Amino acid sequence: MAKYRQVHIEFWQDGFVLELTPEEKYFYLYLMTNSKTTQCGIYELPKRIMETETGYNRETVDKLINRFTEYGKIIYHEPTREIMLVNWIKFNWISSPKVVSLINKELKQVKNKHFIKLFIDKCLEYGYRIDNLSIPYADDIQQKNEKSGHDKGSIPYQYSTDRPSIDLGGEVEEEREREVEREQEREGEVEEEREPATSSTDAIVFYQNNFGLIKPYISEEMLYWIEDLGDEMVIEAMRRSLDRNKPSWGYAKSIIQSWSNKGIKTIEQAKAEEVEFQNQQAAKKPNYQNKSNEVVPDWFKERKQKNNTPKQEVDPEEWEDTEQLLKKYSRKAGGDS
Structure with missing residues (x-):
């Protein structure tokens, strides 16, 4: 054209x-x-x-x-x-x-x-x-x-x-x-540059081997995309749908349409686009560090040790003497007022 x-x-x-x-x-x-x-x-x-x-x-x-x-x-x-x-x-x-x-x-x-x-x-x-x-x-x-x-x-x-x-x-x-x-x-x-490694029927054979019996309208759509992007690209899209556990022509076609909209016409371009997508996804994930490598302030360690110190049991006789002192102090404070 x-x-x-x-x-x-x-x-x-x-x-x-x-x-x-x-x-x-x-x-x-x-x-x-x-x-x-x-x-x-x-x-x-x-x-x-x-x-x-x-x-x-x-x-x-x-x-x-x-x-x-x-x-x-x-x-x-x-x-x-x-x-x-x-x-x-x-x-x-x-x-x-x-x-x-x-x-x-x-x-x-x-x-x-x-x-x-x-x-x-x-x-x-x-x-x-x-x-x-x-x-x-x-x-x-x-x-x-x-x-x-x-x-x-x-x-x-x-x-x-x-x-x-x-x-x-x-x-x-x-x-x-x-x-x-x-x-x-x-x-x-x-025509000289594009000597297809596979014929236009290989994509249909790939579909039947991996998805099941192909319907006429799917084969027609597939042939149109083969004409636009080539046989290898259509097969690559179907492979990706299988790898992502979404074995359907609809999902494969969405990949092909995305390539067409972005002007991607070769396997090399498709692979480069996939690598870029994976890098973007990885950049969005939080970067959790290993807790063993975290730097903990000394004051936090001391407070943690203090809070984790086991409580000592109180001697009943000592507690009785303490109560008497508190009562005596309370009466004295009331008299002074």
């Missing part, structure tokens, strides 16, 4: 954007610049990821998706968790062969066939050349069109190669082409 997306400064003067609330503007920008975006404007974006990255809860995410769907700006397909920015290619189309090659690669990964059809329709609407696009599900689209009576006998995206394309200006097009080249180079570097 590209590390950045360009947003034109005219975005803020757009009539539609001017009417949006601050919450809507923020969400609209997020849809155009998040890490899952593609050159074709169709990409997979689970609502869980939206919650994590925007800070909105599920209710707010659903509300904003419905709102922008009503505005006609996006389409969200729940079964495949894919989103289509309807007018994305209007402002981001490049006729460069390298960009077209990237779009072809992205279209092959789109699961929702209807989005492919809409993409082609939009290309034709804006006058873009599509003869150099390799369209997935071409046969299925053709059959649908024949059943609906639309352009029978031909697929609607098969037009002559002299369809006009939009000239975005040499400098803009060259800059975007360089951006695509940088993106492809980064993808190549990532």
